Amino acid sequence: MTAATLPLPSPAAARNRATAEPAYVRWLLIGLALAFLGVFLLVPLAAVFTEALRKGVETYFAALTEPDAVAAIRLTLLVAAIAVPANLVFGVAAAWAIAKFDFHGKSVLITLIDLPFAVSPVIAGLIYVLLFGAQGWLGPWLQAHDIRILFAVPGIVLATIFVTFPFVARELIPLMQAQGTEEEEAARVLGASGWQMFRRVTLPNIKWGLLYGVILCNARAMGEFGAVSVVSGHVRGLTNTTPLHVEILYNEYNFAAAFAVASLLASLALVTLLLKSLVEWKTRRELALAAEVSSERPA
């Protein structure tokens, strides 16, 4: 960049011109991308809310406050309240073992944790039917002891845990691997107990990654359809989650009510995206701040 004698207007401008597309190509590409996102994402999203309000606000709220809808929403909240903390605890434990210690077979373990993402939701439901169903391995024993898992809340919870299994762990493993073990080792050397070290050092370091995983896990837990559909048995007011309630209303040609309940789930998705963007913004800022601090420090 010492070639100041060149008669170019500005080196930066010349560089931009050389590695940028002409304006018309740029706008064409932006237009195409926006059209694709518009047709596939924005139009369906807008359709949910329009269809929900087609028959007026009164029908909309009637569909949301009807007893079966309330029961479905309550069940969805209950299932998420069990499944998300369960996978949260597992995610932290798995990430702690994998990221902070060395052992053989680590990559195999990581692949196994990712396994549920590779399995079709329908098959996720089916495996519990084969295990707990009347013809399944544990079916006769469960019947003899009058324990209901399938076509009841425990089955729905299990299927939901299965499909949301990797979310927290796969978010935390790379994060904790990148952070290394020095800070925790320092805490231990300075006399912190295991719990103190975890609460004061590890948890503050991973809080945003943890939150990110929980947000995604929760969205999937509340919205899961295929796996839950197989194990639920569709008993109205008892084993119907919110997405299953949408299906039943839709199949009864009660479209306004179906879309009203669906709009609730779509709002949940929008809140999820908003929170997710906030967390991403927050982590980027903290990374930038950390980089600033370390560059100010003498090497």
Added chain:
Amino acid sequence: MTAAAHHTAPAPAAPPRLVRGGEQGFFSRALRAHSASVLPGFGLAFGYTILYLSLIVLIPLSATFFKSAGLGWDAFWATITAPRVLASLRLSFGASLAAALINAVFGLLVAWVLVRYRFIGRRVCDALVDLPFALPTAVAGIALTAVYAGNGWLGQHLEPLGIKVAFTPLGVVVALTFIGLPFVVRTVQPVLEDLEPELEEAAATLGANRLQTFQRIILPAVWPALLTGFTLAFARAVGEYGSVIFIAGNMPMVSEITPLLIIIKLEQYDYAGATSVAVLMLVISFALLLLINLLQCWSSRRMGQTRG
């Protein structure tokens, strides 16, 4: 891992048996690693991980394989080669392939536009890309059906052109495109962000135009990520259920996907049939998972090379 490698590296003369360790089992070797560290909780965390993983995932999954092993090969083969099953497999894999191809092309385009250009609403678009991850599949299904049905916002303009989307195999492709949309964008985006501008500047200096630079510099760099995203989208589409069943019409032999067929067999109490089809799909899914892992290895090695 790199820290450990660093500590053991400056001992090239050390006898190999010290590095390799004895022929111990998985658990004892894993536990020995713990004793070398001052950090607590390895036994508890590792044990809980293995227990939870086994109870929720491994035991139920292997139960399925044992169940199908009890059927015998002939019954298994007869089930998965029945015409209705074959038709559903053709639809599931064909539509997933078409959707993944659409997503590869448009996902690359969207990633490119989001990384390289600045325009109003870019951040909103960036956040919206993840909508298929966040929106429950049943909601996506009924929304797409409403949009593409004969009287829907897009369907009413497509139908006069002779294009029927809802309740045809084309509808299946649309739903699977929606479901797979974020995968390619999110795998290609970070690679494009990390691409060094010097490479493109060098190409420009050497007389390449933008199209040549794209073909020779940018596309080879993002190729592994693009392929990974494509495979992820394909794998997700093959197993998808919720968003498809509303728009597909579910006519046997025509627009019936394989996951739906599993459910139909279950509802007919044909547990053996459902298990056979499920095992076939599981085997294919695991092969795809293996492929994705290999692709990611290749991708990260390529990235390492361009950086180094």
